[in-house]
Amino acid sequence: MTVAHVLDLLNTVPWWLVVTVKAVIVLVIVQTVFAYSMLFERKIMAWMQLRPGPNRVGPWGLMQPAADAAKMLFKEDLTPKTADPIIYKLAPFISLICAMGAFAVIPFSESSAGIWGVADVNAGILVIFAITSIGVYGISLAGWASGSKFPLLGAVRSTAQMISYELAMTMSVIGVLILAGTTSLSGIVHAQAKVWYIIPQIFGFAIYIITAVAETNRAPFDLVEAETELVGGFHTEYSGLRFGLFFIAEYLNMITVACIATLLFLGGWNAPFGLTIVPGLIWFVLKAGLFIFMYIWLRTTLPRLRYDRLMNFGWKFLLPAATLNLMVTAAIVAVLG
Amino acid sequence: MSIGEAPPGTSNLPIPPTPPAPRSMDLVERVGNTMTLSMGPQHPSTHGVLQVVVEISGEIVEKLEMEIGYLHTGIEKTCENLFWTQSSTGIERMDYLNPLGNALCYMLGVEKLLGVTDEIPERASQIRVLLCELSRIASHCVWLGTGGIDLGAISTFFYTFDIREDILALIEVSGGARMHPNYLRIGGVNGDLPDGFLAKLDRLIEKFPTRMRELRTLLQNNPILRDRMIDVGIIDAKDAVAWSLTGPSLRGSGIGYDIRRAYPYSGYETYEFDVPTRTEGDAYARFLVRLDEMDESMRIIRQVRKRLERPGPIMIDNPKIAQPAKETISLSMEALIHHFKIVSESFRVTPGDVYQAIESPRGELAYYIVSNGNNRPWRIRTRPASLYNLQALKLMAPKNLIADMVVMIGSLDPVFGEVDR
Amino acid sequence: MNPYAPVGIFLGVAFLFAVAFSIVPGLAAKKKPNDTKAEAYECGVEPTSDVSGRFPVRFYIVAMLFVIFDVEAASFYPWAVQMHALRTFGLLEMIVFVVVLGIGYAYVWRKGGFQWR
Numbered sequence: 001m002t003v004a005h006v007l008d009l010l011n012t013v014p015w016w017l018v019v020t021v022k023a024v025i026v027l028v029i030v031q032t033v034f035a036y037s038m039l040f041e042r043k044i045m046a047w048m049q050l051r052p053g054p055n056r057v058g059p060w061g062l063m064q065p066a067a068d069a070a071k072m073l074f075k076e077d078l079t080p081k082t083a084d085p086i087i088y089k090l091a092p093f094i095s096l097i098c099a100m101g102a103f104a105v106i107p108f109s110e111s112s113a114g115i116w117g118v119a120d121v122n123a124g125i126l127v128i129f130a131i132t133s134i135g136v137y138g139i140s141l142a143g144w145a146s147g148s149k150f151p152l153l154g155a156v157r158s159t160a161q162m163i164s165y166e167l168a169m170t171m172s173v174i175g176v177l178i179l180a181g182t183t184s185l186s187g188i189v190h191a192q193a194k195v196w197y198i199i200p201q202i203f204g205f206a207i208y209i210i211t212a213v214a215e216t217n218r219a220p221f222d223l224v225e226a227e228t229e230l231v232g233g234f235h236t237e238y239s240g241l242r243f244g245l246f247f248i249a250e251y252l253n254m255i256t257v258a259c260i261a262t263l264l265f266l267g268g269w270n271a272p273f274g275l276t277i278v279p280g281l282i283w284f285v286l287k288a289g290l291f292i293f294m295y296i297w298l299r300t301t302l303p304r305l306r307y308d309r310l311m312n313f314g315w316k317f318l319l320p321a322a323t324l325n326l327m328v329t330a331a332i333v334a335v336l337g
Numbered sequence: 338m339s340i341g342e343a344p345p346g347t348s349n350l351p352i353p354p355t356p357p358a359p360r361s362m363d364l365v366e367r368v369g370n371t372m373t374l375s376m377g378p379q380h381p382s383t384h385g386v387l388q389v390v391v392e393i394s395g396e397i398v399e400k401l402e403m404e405i406g407y408l409h410t411g412i413e414k415t416c417e418n419l420f421w422t423q424s425s426t427g428i429e430r431m432d433y434l435n436p437l438g439n440a441l442c443y444m445l446g447v448e449k450l451l452g453v454t455d456e457i458p459e460r461a462s463q464i465r466v467l468l469c470e471l472s473r474i475a476s477h478c479v480w481l482g483t484g485g486i487d488l489g490a491i492s493t494f495f496y497t498f499d500i501r502e503d504i505l506a507l508i509e510v511s512g513g514a515r516m517h518p519n520y521l522r523i524g525g526v527n528g529d530l531p532d533g534f535l536a537k538l539d540r541l542i543e544k545f546p547t548r549m550r551e552l553r554t555l556l557q558n559n560p561i562l563r564d565r566m567i568d569v570g571i572i573d574a575k576d577a578v579a580w581s582l583t584g585p586s587l588r589g590s591g592i593g594y595d596i597r598r599a600y601p602y603s604g605y606e607t608y609e610f611d612v613p614t615r616t617e618g619d620a621y622a623r624f625l626v627r628l629d630e631m632d633e634s635m636r637i638i639r640q641v642r643k644r645l646e647r648p649g650p651i652m653i654d655n656p657k658i659a660q661p662a663k664e665t666i667s668l669s670m671e672a673l674i675h676h677f678k679i680v681s682e683s684f685r686v687t688p689g690d691v692y693q694a695i696e697s698p699r700g701e702l703a704y705y706i707v708s709n710g711n712n713r714p715w716r717i718r719t720r721p722a723s724l725y726n727l728q729a730l731k732l733m734a735p736k737n738l739i740a741d742m743v744v745m746i747g748s749l750d751p752v753f754g755e756v757d758r
Numbered sequence: 759m760n761p762y763a764p765v766g767i768f769l770g771v772a773f774l775f776a777v778a779f780s781i782v783p784g785l786a787a788k789k790k791p792n793d794t795k796a797e798a799y800e801c802g803v804e805p806t807s808d809v810s811g812r813f814p815v816r817f818y819i820v821a822m823l824f825v826i827f828d829v830e831a832a833s834f835y836p837w838a839v840q841m842h843a844l845r846t847f848g849l850l851e852m853i854v855f856v857v858v859l860g861i862g863y864a865y866v867w868r869k870g871g872f873q874w875r
Contacts, residue, residue, distance in 0.1 A: 019764040023771040031775075049495035073786045081796040082805070093776045100775065104768035119764035126835065127765060148798035148805070149374050153396070156817050163824040170831045177838040219489055220561060229740050231380060236799050241783040245776070303561045304489025306740050307396060308874030311820070315872040319827070320863075326834065327856060333841050334849040379802030388803070395814035 004111050022118045023104070030103055034251045035065030041296045048300040075240035082147030083237065091145060092238065092245035095138025099252035101131040106259050107186045109269040109281035115186050116281065124185035125177070125264070129170055132256060135249065136162045142246070143234035154233030157223055157307060162215060164314040169211035171322035175204040175329040176264045189268030196267035203325045205265045207318055209294070212257040214314065217250065219299035223307050258291035259284075266291075371399050378407045382487050382743045385753035387727070389742070396738050401731060405724075408757040416717045420683030421447055422523060424714065428704075429517045431719060432755035434476040437468045437508070438697045440521045443717075445602055446693035446706045447523050450686050453653060460649035461525035462603040467538075467641040468511065468520070469603075469695075470634040474545075475504040476698035477627050477634075481552070484624070484747040488565055493556065500548050503541050510534050522660075524653030530645070538642060545635050553628065566621035570733040570745035573618055580732060581725045584700025585630060586749055589623035591616035596696035608637050620748035627750075630698075657684050683712040699723045699750055721755040819871055830859055 039054065039061060046053025054061030079085055105124040107117040114120075121127060136159055143155020177183055179200060180191040188197075198205050214221035223229075230236070235246045262268055266287045269280030305313075377388035386407035392400040412431055416424040428443045429436035448454050478497040485493030505515040511530055512518025520527050556562055572582065577590035587594055593614040597605040613629035615622040652659045660679050661672035678684075688710040694703035700722030707716040726749045734742045798805050833855075841848055866872065 015759055016763075016767060019767045020771060023764075023768045026768075027771060027775055045491075049492050050499055051495060073783050074788065075783070076787055076789060076791075076795075077783060078791070078795055080798045081793075082798045093773075093780070096776050096779070097769065097772050100772035101765075101769045104765045118768050119761065121761045121765065127762075131769075146798070149372060149800060153374075156813065157396075160817050160820045163828075164820060167824060167827050167831060170828070171834070174831075174834050174838045177835065178841045181839055181842045183835065183839055222489065223740075229382065229743055231799065231801070240787055241779060245779060300492045301555075302490065303485070303559065303565060305561055306565055306738065308738065309564060311874050312872060315823075316867070323856060323859075326838070327852070330838075330841055330849050330852060334845045375800050375803050377801050388801070395816060 019118060026103055026118055027100060030100065030252065030255065031248075033255060034248055035069070037251060037255065037292055038068075039064050040292070041299075044293065044296045045300050048297075069244075072241050072244040077240040077242055078237070080147055080237050084145040084147065087141050087145035088237075089242070091138050091142035092242045092249070093138075094141065095135050095249040096245045096252075098131050098135035098138065099249035099256065102128045102252075102256040103259075104131075105185065106256070106263070107189070107268070108259075108284055109279070110186065120184070120186050122182070122184045122187075125173065125183050125188075125260070128185075128256065128260060129166075132253065133166055135253065136166075138246075138249065139234050142238070146234075146237040148237050150231045150236045151234050154230045154236070157230075158217065158234055161221070161223060161307075161310060161314075162217070164311060165211045165214040165221075165318070168207060168314055168318035168322050169215055171319065171326060172204050172207040172211060173260075173264055174322075174326040175201045178326065178329050178333055185263050185268075189263055189270065192267045192270055196265065196270070196272075198265040198267075201265060201325075201329070203321070204329075205261075207322050207325065208261060208265065211314075211318060212261065213295065213298065214310070216253045216257055218254065218295055220302040220304050221310060222299075222304060223310060254292060254295060255288065258288040258295075261291050262287040376739075376742075378404075383746060384483060384751055386757070387746070387751065387753060389730070389746075391734075391739070391742070393739060396740070398734050398737055398739060398742055401734050401742075403727070403730065405727075405753075406757050408753045410754070410758060412758055413717050413719060416714055418713065420712055421686055421714065422679065422683045424717065425521065426517075426519055428717075429519060430754065431758055432697060432699070432702065432721065432723075432752050433516065434479050434752050435469075435472045435697050435699075435702075436517045437465075437472045437521065438695060438702060440519070441465050441469055441603070442693055442695045442697075442702055442704050443706070444521050444523050445695065446691050446704045447686065449691045449693055450689060450706060450708055451523075451658065452687065453524065453655065453658065456524075456653050456655065457603075458525060458650040458653065459604070460529075460645070460647075461651045461653075463641050463644050464511075464526050464530060464651065465521060465603050466605065466608070467638060467645070468508065470637045470641070471504045471507060473634045473698045474631050475501045475508075477631050478504075480627060480698075480747075480750045481556075484750075485556070487743050487747040488562060490556070490559075490562070493552070496548070496552060496555070500545070503544070507534070507537055507541060510537060522652065524655065524658045525651050529648075529651050535642070535645065538638075542635065542639060542642065549628075549632060549635075557625070557628070563621060565740075565744055566624055566748070567617075567619055569620045569737070569741050570748055571617075571619045572729055572733065574616075576729075576732060577618070580729050582700070582729055583722050583725065584697070585623050585626045586700060586726045586729065588612065588614045589626045589748075590618040596694050596701055600694065602693075602695060608640050610637050620744050623748045685710055685712050686714075694720070697722055699752065699755070700726060702755075719755075719758055721758065723749070723751040723753075724756045727751045727756060816874070823866060823871060826862075827859075 042064070043053045043061070054064040057063040057067045079088055104118050105121055105127045107115045107120055107124075109116040139162070140155045140159040143151040143158070146152070176188060176197050179197060180188040182188060182191070217223075235243055238246065262284060269284045271278060271280065271283050371392045371394045373390065374393055375388060375390050377383035378386040383389060388404040388407065390402045390404065391398050410430070412427040415427050419427070425440045425443055429440050432439050445454070448457065478501040482494035482497035485491065485497075508518055509515045511534060512520030512527070572580070572586070572590050574591045577587050577592060582590070583594070591614060593612045595612040596602075597610075598612055610633045613626045613633060615626055656671070656675045661669070661675050665672040666676050686708040688708055690705065690707040692703060692705045694701050696702075701720065702722050703720035705718040705720070706714055709715040729749060730742070730745055733745045737745075837844070837848060837852060844851070
């Protein structure tokens with residue numbers, strides 16, 4: 001019995017139940033991927049830094065994520081007395097739910113039975129941007145509600161950084177939409193059956209990579225946390241699992257942008273060189289994994305930018321560059337069809 | 338003369354009563370719409386326990402006040418109650434990144450007071466120079482690694498600590514401990530270098546240039562790093578002298594003052610080396626000066642390595658100062674008596690005072706030692722290079738970003754064991 | 759079935775996940791609060807002043823600029839999807855739009871809206 005048969009069987013039960021089960025499965029898988037991408041990052045970083053990395057919990061440290069989770073669970077959850085308690089406690093949930101919500105519309109692969117994903121909507125890319133951009137509230141509210149200085153500075157920084165780069169990010173993918181003529185994620189993947197958009201949209205891809213790293217607050221744009229300047233940034237006061245929720249959200253956002261890059265620029269589940277013998281899902285995971293590897297590589301190699309340079313770069317270079325890219329793309333489409 | 342009495346010829350002014358020290362937070366006044374922020378003592382980028390109270394508007398530092406003393410150990414005072422031979426244990430712990438340099442400076446001072454400077458055997462001086470230059474590289478490795486972390490380049494830390502690890506292993510072979518070997522003695526060093534030391538040193542000498550090349554490739558022309566350091570924390574030559582900066586912080590501002598050149602000790606005048614100097618005076622200049630210094634140190638080490646081929650005595654030939662060799666104690670009555678005397682009551686040092694400076698990785702490290710003829714120092718006063726260098730932060734940081742202040746602190750390379758003593 | 763209904767259900771499930779994440783440590787984690795722990799972190803010293811001061815207006819300007827430009831960016835989307843159909847007409851329309859946008863952008867640049875120091 002193949003997966004396709006299971007999906008056929010699922011067609012007989014009510015749609016909302018199917019969706020709920022799918023949602024649970026996707027979220028459980030995504031959490032597992034989160035846990036192991038963290039281990040993956042720590043291992044890769046360790047190898048790049050001449051050290052073994054986590055290797056005590058299970059073979060090759062494979063149980064390390066479980067140990068970390070257990071540690072988080074038993075940590076005391078502190079609320080500073082200067083904090084606004086309700087907002088302080090809710091903020092991590094905003095971040096996490098928005099980070100998880102993006103996976104609702106991501107198609108991971110497809111088979112004869114349909115798209116492998118929870119929902120396949122015709123404005124998929126817009127839904128992802130809509131949901132993830134609410135996540136910035138989690139960060140800014142967390143910093144503001146902590147009633148402490150480092151979180152406040154971190155939150156103000158991060159809000160400004162994230163909204164600035166979100167702008168360039170939304171502009172950088174428009175070139176793809178012009179070529180594909182649709183905002184549906186599965187439609188964009190189908191349009192890349194012949195040639196991946198990384199080739200005609202190489203500048204758009206470069207801008208997307210830069211903004212994606214900045215948008216997810218990762219090195220070299222990790223000024224939100226910038227532990228050597230702002231101690232812990234917006235989550236300085238958080239402890240226990242509430243801190244963990246921010247951590248999960250950050251990683252899920254990383255996985256989300258990796259998935260978007262795969263879908264929009266790297267051909268989604270389309271196999272390269274006609275290697276269709278390998279299932280599409282594997283290709284999807286490999287491409288997204290490659291993107292995450294690039295994140296880790298950047299983090300081990302590059303120092304952090306200074307804040308004013310970051311903002312200048314975003315507003316004065318990336319935004320005009322992204323606009324130029326999309327206008328040139330539009331001109332080419334207009335002339336050549 | 339009793340222990341507490343000042344020796345003749347030294348100043349004996351009454352010490353004025355000290356007023357209660359105000360807290361730095363009260364010193365910093367709020368100007369307009371600013372926020373007072375305490376960075377440190379428990380902050381990842383203040384290199385230990387520096388507390389910088391800053392007035393910020395947004396991200397710009399308007400005013401700042403530094404509070405030091407969180408790591409005060411009272412080593413100087415402790416030394417007054419220890420024999421001349423015992424003090425070095427504490428003194429090595431002041432500047433914990435350059436323990437051998439501290440010990441050397443103290444030893445040189447006491448030797449000068451004893452008037453035996455010229456009797457120190459050549460081989461002992463060579464070993465001292467070798468270990469001090471190794472320490473300099475190790476210290477710069479820590480500075481480079483932690484400086485990298487300040488800027489978010491975490492991997493640098495591991496690459497530099499790999500070099501440092503090799504050096505600490507070498508120091509362990511020589512003296513038995515990695516950080517504070519207490520290997521130098523007044524009058525020489527404690528025992529000759531053991532077998533296998535030179536082979537290990539050769540391996541390091543061979544490996545070092547490759548490692549340095551890698552570090553330079555990774556860091557020197559890195560655009561982000563250049564952007565973070567160029568034109569940040571500029572000190573011009575006039576200010577550098579006025580604020581009494583020394584070491585790489587001074588040489589980065591264009592003044593090639595190096596104690597090893599200006600007032601050579603331990604035979605530095607016989608080695609061939611350059612004093613790297615740059616004129617820009619910014620954090621990047623100090624960064625390059627330190628990188629070049631690591632190469633220069635290795636150049637000195639290579640020269641010492643050649644000279645160490647020749648064996649020789651490693652301790653002064655003066656039984657009043659040098660402990661007799663262990664194996665002679667059971668054979669010679671004289672040796673037994675000298676050993677007993679040195680261990681139980683040390684030796685007496687001619688009354689007088691001496692100022693001895695050496696070039697530590699951070700600059701002019703000096704000890705002002707006063708003896709009143711007793712078997713203990715009457716007073717030891719340190720001139721820690723980083724205490725003076727650190728003050729320049731007040732000159733550089735105002736009207737700059739917090740992120741730049743972190744770079745500035747890093748570029749001065751303060752060590753708080755030394756600043757607070 | 760509305761194609762967006764699964765998104766809503768998914769968000770609901772995500773919410774339940776988040777609630778589960780908060781209930782478990784609520785039961786498992788130890789609770790021993792004291793005054794020192796409840797103090798805001800300021801590098802190991804007592805907080806020097808409260809945080810309810812004013813903040814530079816620069817950040818607010820960024821937020822405003824974001825709102826303005828993001829609305830403009832949103833209007834690119836429907837045009838982009840129809841580009842194959844609109845061809846030269848769409849291109850000319852958009853050039854006009856971008857020029858108008860560019861004038862505003864240049865104005866903000868001139869006024870120092872993107873200046874950080």
